[in-house]
Amino acid sequence: MNNIPWSYRLYRLTWSGLDLLFPPMCGGCGKAGWRWCPDCQTRVPRINKPFCEKCGIPILGNNLCEKCKSNPPAYQMMRSWAVFDSPLQKGLHTMKYRRNIGFGESIALQMMDFVCSLRWPVEILIPVPLGKKRLKERGYNQVGLVARPLAYQMGWRYAPDALWKTRETRSQVGLTVSQRRENVQNAYQADPKIVKRKSILIMDDVATTGSTILACTEALLSAGTQEVYVLTIARALSHHSLDHV
Incomplete structure (x- = not known):
């Protein structure tokens, strides 16, 4: 708790005050009085x-999936906290598209036990960056709304400026696997002054x-990162259409 900057404590205090004046609605079900209700x-x-x-x-058995056996990704490990289904799916959409900014910290707090159980030797947490145009349109990086409080609670350095997009890309929603890979290829760059010889999440x-994650991993390793771990809030499985994620 002592690692949490005063600026972020003020941010939390401000949101607590706003919640009293304008009671929030649950991102998952719309219940009044909660950002993320117990149910x-x-x-x-x-x-x-x-x-x-x-x-x-x-997978059906233990060890590695066929894809990782034939073409192992450059990161050390990737884990996802949950499946991309409701009510989490709806909550993430409200955070991303409907400015439900306070939802991020609620998710971060619920993810804490899971993240602690991974026991990864992380030094720096970096959210996948948005392009300048998309960031200007939205006003915030929705991943950062979860990543920042998570980093502070875990005692990790939070470095959103250590990785950035070098060019604008199309939205990945609706693209095929090959189109997604081509869309983000060589689209990221990392700052060696921050990431060199560090363990990055x-x-x-x-x-x-996984196309975006692999592109980010390549950029970090090219900048001298020692090792890369990957965490996502949710994972889309085989029953999810690429037209919606």
Whole structure:
């Protein structure tokens, strides 16, 4: 708690005051008085074993999925906290598209036990960056709304400026696997002054094909990062259409 900057404590205090004046509505079900109500918290669909030891995708047996066996990703490990289904899916959409900014800290607090259980040797947490145009349109990086409080609670350095987009890309929503890979190829760059010889955790909201994560990993390793771990709030599984994630 002592690692939490005063600026962030003021941010939390401001939101607490706003909640008293304008009671929030649950991002998952719309219940008044909560940003993330207890009922929705208990209905989050979690990802349980067995899953691939590398990328974390559910599989029938233990060890590695076929994709990681044939073409291992450059990151150390990736894990997702939950499945991209309701009520979490709806909550993430309200945070991303309807400015439900306070939802991020509620999710971060619920993810704490899961993140602690990973026991990764993380030094710096970096949210997957938005392009300048998208950031200007939205006004915030929705991943950062969860990543920042999580980093402070874990005692990690939060460094959103350590990784950035070098060019604008199309939205990944609706693109095929190959289109997604091509869309983000060489689209990121990292600051060696921050990431060199460090253990980095990249965080994203939803894992789909993994194209964005791999592009970010490559940029970090090219800048001298020692090792990269990946955490996402949710993972889209085989029953999810790429037209919606």
